[in-house]
Amino acid sequence: MIKLYDFELSGSCYKIRLFLNILGIEYQKENVDFVNKEHKTPKYTALNPFGEIPVFEDDDLWLRDAQAILVYLAGKYDGSHTWFPADAASQGKIAQWLSTGGGEIMNAAGARLVKILHYPLDLEKLQTGANRVFRILDDHLADRDWLELDHPTIADIACFPYTALAGEGGIALAPYPNILRWLERVKQLPGFIPMPGITPSV
Template sequence: MSVENSTDAPVILYRHPKSGHCHRVELMLSLLGLPYETVDLDMAAGAHKAPDHLAISPLGQVPAIDDNGVKLSDSNAILTYLVMRHGDAPVWRGDDPVEAAEIQRWLSIAAGEIASGPCAARLVTVFGAELDHAAAVARAHALFAVMETHLQTRAWLAAERVTLADIAGYSYIAHAPEGGVSLAHYPAIRAWLGRVEGLERFVGMARSPALA
């Protein structure tokens, strides 16, 4: 499912170690067996807005990567690049139009409902973001109810194998309890998380104290 990097130089991943967006990129790098190094940015001190980082990520975002001169930001864009440059792209992105569209739908959910639900709830509890926590928790549970039904009849989100959909979705759902969103009533989701965690070369993200 992967090929080795064509150079000996590692991919540089600029990140915050407790960011789910950053973790999904690190997980993909690891699953592909790519050599990489992490650079943790002091975002509280504004390191992500410094000129040297803006040269890599013009919007001042993490994650960002430098792959031997190829500089990219936006986690889902990076995932797509990594599998097209270094992996088996049809396996990860879909090998027919319907499958590819289904994977893209879950990437959109990662940027939409996951970001505004479990991600936003965790931003409040872990990072002190001034967001509506109750609304974020409600959105998370609405999404999880749909996902629970979806995963009761299948092992993976978008295909009969792991794809970018699962990698993009994993991090914030696995860490939803840190945002006060319990996974206790979602056994199919928990089983799916376990399958992701059972992948060869899986790497986890540092956990914060759970609130649920």
């Protein structure tokens, strides 16, 4: 049985919920009280010493890190072999955006933590970092519908949530029309589910 240690408002947990739903996989959720920092308690750091959500369990396999969980789920449960194809070139191309989704785009996640939960972080620096990667992402999407391979992959799943939630960090997406069209494309995927702050397709 798959179990996801989850927080409803976390974009990182939502990556996993979204992909599980797209793949049509049943799973259990265990709520982590992120607002009250349950993820930093000894009970939780015994599951993930990094003290971060999500954490993922599939029988005796435990994984931390949203991107790693996406890699596992695609390899194990994607019968279409399209979300993280087995060939080296596809995996390398997709891995670039797994790094971006867990890296530069997390500037937008940080900005959101400042705005929503009043984290004492440098909002301006985070917004600048987010705008820098959104400029690159928008240019990249100027002549393609999906981040790599001309079809949806876990690259899109990894980069979607905190881009779609940028407004909650005070970052406007209006200057990025290609991103806006790509977000809409993701929302049209069979199995798409929303989360608070990310509405279904209009």
